[in-house]
Each structure stands twice: as C-alpha cells, then as structure tokens.
Amino acid sequence: MALTTDPLDPLPAAADLPQGRSLWADARRRFFRNRAATVSLVVLGLIAIFAFGGELVAQYERDTIDFTLIGINATKGVPSFATGHYFGTDQEGRDLFARTVQGTRLSLLIGIVGSLVAVVVGTLYGAIAGYVGGRVDSIMMRIVDILLSIPFMFVLILLLVMFGRSLLMLFIGIGLVSWLSMARIARGQTLSIKNKEFVEAAIATGVRPLTIILRHIVPNLAGVVVVYATLLIPEMIIYESFISFLGLGVQEPNTSLGSLISRGAAQIGNGVPWQLGFPLFFFVAMLFAFYFVGDGLRDALDPKDR
Template sequence: MSATLEHAPSQWVLVRRRFFRHKLAVTGLVLLAVLAICCFGATWIAPFPENQQDLFLGSTGPSAEHWLGTDELGRDFLSELLFAGRVSLTIGIAVALLATLVGTVLGSIAGYLGGWADELIMRTVDLFLIVPAIAVLALALQGLGSTTVTIVLVLAALGWTFIARVARSQVLSLREKEFIDAAKVLGASTMRILVRHMLPNLAGVIAVNISLSVATAIILESTLSFLGFGVQPPQSSWGNMLSQAAGLLGTSQVYLLVFPGLFILVTVLCVNFIGDGLRDAFDPHAKH
C-alpha cells in the first residue's frame, strides 16, 4: 500500500486564501481597483481632456454630454474628478510606501540594536508625535511650496512614526527567537539577519500599515488642500475640488461639493476594508 504525502500549503497561500474569504476586503479591493484604473487611465477614459474649459458654457447641471455637469469654468466635472483622483491616489500611495519604508528600517534598527540607537530613534519618534501635525504640515508646505513631491515628502516625514513603533516591538520579540540565535552562531551579519530573517516576519505588519497609511495620507492631503496649503490650481485633487466648491453649500450646485467628498469617502472605506482583510489574513487569531 502506498501512501500519498500531501504538502501543507505555504504561509503565503494560507494568507491569500484567508484574504479572499474576507468579503468586505475583496469588495474594497475590486472597487478600489476600478477607481484606480479610471483615475490613472483618465487620459483615455475621461470624456474630456484635463482642464478643458468652455467659458461660454459655464456651470451647468448633469446632462447627456456632461454626466455630472460642469463647473464655473465650463470644465466637465466627471473628467476633473478622475484627473484629480490620479493626483490624490498618487500622493496617498507614495506617502504610504515612503513612510512605511523609513519607519520599518528605523524601527527594525532600534529594536534589534537597542542601546543608544534605540534611544535616539524612539526619542525622535516621541518628538514627532507631540507636534501638531496639521499646523506643521501647513507651515512646511507654505515654506517649501505645494508641489506633489514636497507634499509627499512632508506627509511621509510625519507619517513614519507609527510603523517605526510597531516594527520595533515586533523585532524586540523576534530577536529572542531560536532561529535568530542560530543565524548569529552561523556568522550572519546584522544586515543579513534583518533582511533575511526579520523582514519576512514583518510582512503582515507592513502590508496592513501600507493600506492604512494610504487612507491617512489621502485624508491629510484633502484637508491641507481644502485649507489652501496642499495641491494648488490649475492642478486638481479631491481636496482642492472640495475647497473650490465649499461656497456652493445650500445651492443648486451642491453636487460639485458632494462628489469629491464621496470619492474620498469611498476610497478611504475601501482601503480600510483591505487593511482589515490583510490583518485577519496574516493574524487570524488576533482579537479586534
């Protein structure tokens, strides 16, 4: 009689299966993917080119030609929403990736090395956490200029602290494990231990943090742009579209205010659903 040995599925296979069983996460992923495709493909998908104006047309309501109407400059509002979404999503994704990279590296170094490195990095984290974020961001952008690059750098500069604290706590736990001791005995360098042994075990934390950081960055960018410190015209983002339409509350053109807010809300909800799904996929026994 021959026995058939079945290989147990790998950790990544289990994570993928658990994620795709999370209905809200899958729904969020599909909706966010559709929105991202429409925004990043706006050059080909949007019914009108970016910033194409028709001053004689002016502001009009929804019609067969302009599904969401036009703004005061005669620009097709649906097209502007998609082009603005490209900017907002780019900022959100770039900030999340940069902040997560910096926070993971510094947090891992602090947790693994300890001593003066840990003290220096964590006191820096504490300093960043006590500053009033919106005020500092507004002042920094006013001084450096509100380009997309400076917005990303400034938001990332204040956004790395949370993942640094989480990465540090994870590494503090991991460095006491037997496989880390074995790697040290075999002569593995600090860099090799961090990259080959620590980093894979931080994958779940990193994935969840990236998803949540995207949502946070989009909200912060929208807030700053609404206050006039973020993305500046003629470039559009969902935040400065809200700012430009703020005076229309209570008028027949209130939809110019509603749709940018709706796009922000849907995006943030989708990203949070994805984050919940990733958290449950990597740590199904965690208590929420």
Template sequence: MTDAPIDLAKTGSEKPIVGRSLWKDALLRLRRNKAAVASACVLILVALAGIFGPMISPHPYDRVYPQYVRAPASLEAYPREEAIIPAFERAMARTRLDIGEIDVEGSVVRVSISSEDPLDPRIVRYIDRSDLFSNARIEDLAADERTGVLAADVHRVRFPFGTDANGRDLLARIFIGIRVSLAIGVLASFMALVLGVTYGATAGYLGGRVDNVMMRIVDILYSLPFIFFVILLVVFFGRSFVLIFIAIGLTEWLDMARIVRGQTLTIKRQEYVEAAQALGVSSWGILRRHVIPNTLGPVIVFVTLLVPKAILLESLLSFLGLGVQEPLTSLGMLISDGASNMRGASWLLIYPAVTLTAILFALNFLGDGLRDALDPKDR
C-alpha cells in the same frame, strides 16, 4: 500466514502531500471575506479610473467652457434645444442680414438669409466665432447672390457630472483628482513604509542605548505640529505635488517605526534569530532575512490604514489651500470648491465627496480583512 507487504510506490496509491505556506493560508482567508474582496474590486476600478479616465475623457481636465459655467449634471447634450435658437440669433445679429425662421435639425441649424447687396461669403466668420457653432456655410445661393440659406454645425457636448464654477468638466476633474489623491496616498505610505521599517527594525534589534536615543528622536518629532511643518515647507519651497507626499511621508513614518520596533523586540528573542547569530550571520543579514520579513503582517495591515490617512491629510491641506496648484486638482480641492458652491451647485460637492468616501471605506474594509487574515490567533 502473513500478508505480503504492499508496495505503495507500485500501486500508485501514495500521493505527495503538498504543504501550504502561511501567506497562501492568509490569501485563502482573505478570499472568504466578501467585504474585503468587494473593497479590493472597488479600489481596482477606482485606480483604473484614475489612470485611464483622463485619457479617455472627451474633455481635458483643464479646458474651460465659458458658456457652461456651473452647468447642472445631465445625460442630455449641451446646448439644450431651447438655447440654440437664441444663441444663433445673437450670432446672426452681427451679420446685419434679413433672416427668416431658424430651423434646428439634430446638430445642424439653418436659416434663410437675404440682403439688398450680394451676400459676402465672409459673413460666416461671425458664426464661427461663437463657441456653440462651427463649420458655417452658405447653401442654396440664388443666382443673384442676394438670398440663400446659412447653415452651421452645433457643437454639442455632454457633462454627466456637470461643470464647475470655471466651466470645466467635473467628471474629468474627478478622474485627475483620483489620480493625484491615490498617488499622494500611495507614495506617502511607501515613503513612510521604507523609513519606518528600516528605522524601527534597526532600533529594536540593536537595543540598549542606541534604541533609547533613536526612540527619543521619534518622540521629539512627534511633538512637532504637522500643519506648522507643512506651512514651513510651503513657504520655503512652494506648493507642489512632490512636496505634499514628502511632507506626509516625513510625519507618518513615526507610527510605523514604533510598530516595527515592538515587533522586532519580540522577534529578536526567537530561537531562529539566536541560531543565525551563533552561525555568525551579520546584523544586517539577520534584519533583512529574519526580522523584517516576520514584521510584514502588521506592517501590511498598517499600510492599508495609512493610505486613507494620507489621502485625508492631503484633502485637509487642499481644503486649507496648501495642496496642489491649479489647474491640477485633487479630491480635497474639489470638495473645497464644492463646499463654497454648495447652495447654487450641490453637484460640485456631492460627486467628489461620494468618490472620496468610497475610496476611504474600501481601504478600511480591506485593512480589516487583511488584519483578520494575517492574525495568527485565528489560524
């Protein structure tokens, strides 16, 4: 006696097997790397600060506060209580009135005034001309118009990271510096990615004499000194944001081209590439469909390491005075300014340096995580 066959379709016990691509497997491996995930979160926060920070900052990055030159970092509002009364006394000295005791209540300062002649309402102009006070007015004016109370609003501002040597808010300038440095790093890396992948894949796939000629051109470009190349560009075209990432991108694609060429030499010998050639697929179709997609693993890892390299090169150029022009700034320019004011205003060096260090560490940890996740030996 034999058992009747069981129809699995009717019982519903058969479940479809869902496959998992290599990219999904790499993503799961990356998620298990806590350092890489934390670095990705840090980079997202820094990028958001660079994008939206200048928009929500209470101070424009190029606004100068002459009365707050190299003001120390503090959560307390400026001007300080002990500085309001002397500044108000200096402003009142121009009115040539008899003044009493100055009283400060919150953001309003008041003083009793008197004169032998009737008070001229235009005296409030002397107070409004000051950068510290605004909305000056005469209150409690007597019937004979010779005595009263002069009141004014104190313009209070906060500088959590202090101000620079020109009196500009350092926090707002760090925000714009993050935007410029990340933009140059990403754009230069994208330019190097496009040039390097296209050039290296073409040289490796065609091979032979074409490969030799193309790679000798790369060797010649390697011999050109980077700083000399940038100086020539600056002399002919002037300093600009676009020039910086073009200069970095035109020099950093050489490493990308060599990496992609080496991967292409291995991939073009695979069976699926030979099958595509036998089916009559064009060389461009094979490069676009088979060769380039299979080189993306090492390329992605290299890009995560190329972005911090581009940021460091931009910082070097800014430190040497070849970077972006004022009032625009970058983290490299802020560090250069901080180094020249390190003894008297250490916060001008500390905050930009910590920001740049955090970005570089996060990019390197993320690159290490991607390298481990995309390594085929660890699958």
C-alpha cells in the same frame, strides 16, 4: 479486530497525501472569505481603473474652459451624456468628469507614495533600534517621542509654506512625518523576533548585523507592515484632502479630491450639488474600501485568529 496492511500494497501516491499550506496561501484564502474585504478590493480596482483610464473616455480636457457656461452652469452645466459633461461642469466651465479623474488619481498616488515612504523609513528605523537595543535604542526612540509630540499638521503646513506648495514637497512632507508610528510598531515586533532561533543561528555563523536586519528581521515584519500600510493610505488621503481644503495643497491647474470638495462645498448653495457630490462619492468610497481591505488583511494575517 486489528487492521493489517499488506506489505505488497503500493505506497500511497503523492496526490493522495495531505498537502500543506503556506502562511501566505492560508492568508489569501482567509482574506477572500471576508466578503466586505473582497468587495472593497473590487471597488478599489474599479476606482484605479477610473483614475488611470478615465481620461480615455473624457470628452474634454481637465483645464479646457467652456466660456459659454460661465455663470449659467447651474442650468446649462448639469451632468449630461448628450453634452459630454458626464459629471457636469464647475463654476469656471471646466469638465468635472476630467477633473474628478485627475483628482482621484492624484489623491490615490499621494496616499500610496506617502504610505510607501512612511513604511520604508519607519520599518528600517524601528528594526535597527529594536535589534541594536541598549542606549542606541533609547536615543532613537526618544527622538521618535519628541517628534510625535509636535503636531503633525503644523509641521506639514510649515514645510509647505517654507519650501513652496508643490506636489514634491507634499509627497515628502506627508511621507517623512508619517513614519513615526510605523517605527514604534516595527521596533516592538523586532524585540520579539531578534531572540528567535533563526536569528541566533545567523549571529553564530558570523552574519553581519545589517544583513540580519535586512534578510531576517524585515521580511518577518511583512505581515504587520502590509496591514499598517493599507490602513495608512486612507490616512494619507485625508491629510492631503485637509491640506488642499485649506488651500495649501495641490495648486491649479492640478487638482485633488480635497480641492474639488472644497470648491464644491463653496457652491452647494448655488444649486450645483454635483460639484460636491461626485468628488465626495469617490473620496468616501476610496476611504471605506481601504479600511475594509486593511481590516480583512489584519484578520487574514493574524495567527491568533486561525
């Protein structure tokens, strides 16, 4: 029997109609379904609280030397809540908890700022090359190929030796050399976006090319950029840690996780495993958390996996 509808029946309320979801709302829901990514996001939050709020609970300053512990830290400088040295002391008698807080904060900032510089420069460079195309695209990408052929660590070490071992040069060196891969990714995505209808409509209405790049091309690269930036942060942290492990990175009295791991590894045979264990724990936890978050973002923002 056919169904009939009474024309006098009221129309369905707006709340009864199916509600649509935006791409970002759908991606957020898919991300939080990923348990590994969600737990990793919580871990990153706890590490950030430790890095930026740990000094509030530290009993000692990071550069305060306890001269009574120098030479006997293997027996007297052990981790203890009674003495206030929660992570013990290093070989110079300095509180390892306060220094781990500073090292975690510095490594986190280097990873985030270096990744931000690389993403901004690489995205703009790749979007311009992909949108303009032709000979300009060929020249710009050949420059990228030439720079990619130069060993990254050699360039970074050369910059630190020539212009001084400072935090500013470390930020600039890591960020400005790491944008090359981002440029190639942004250029490839731009080649597929610039032929879309909304870009052609903007061209037809007389919008300037730079405005099209900034308002139409770059926002549509946001998904790829966010995923790549999340995966680039641990790479920046590893680079900085390796440079500091060689003694060319962060200089005293400042410290980073790489410097702490280097100093702790040198003392591992002297019966002080905490000097290596605590910095290494935060280093590994930070790397794995960023990788799992990046993997979760990639799955959440991938339209082919919906």
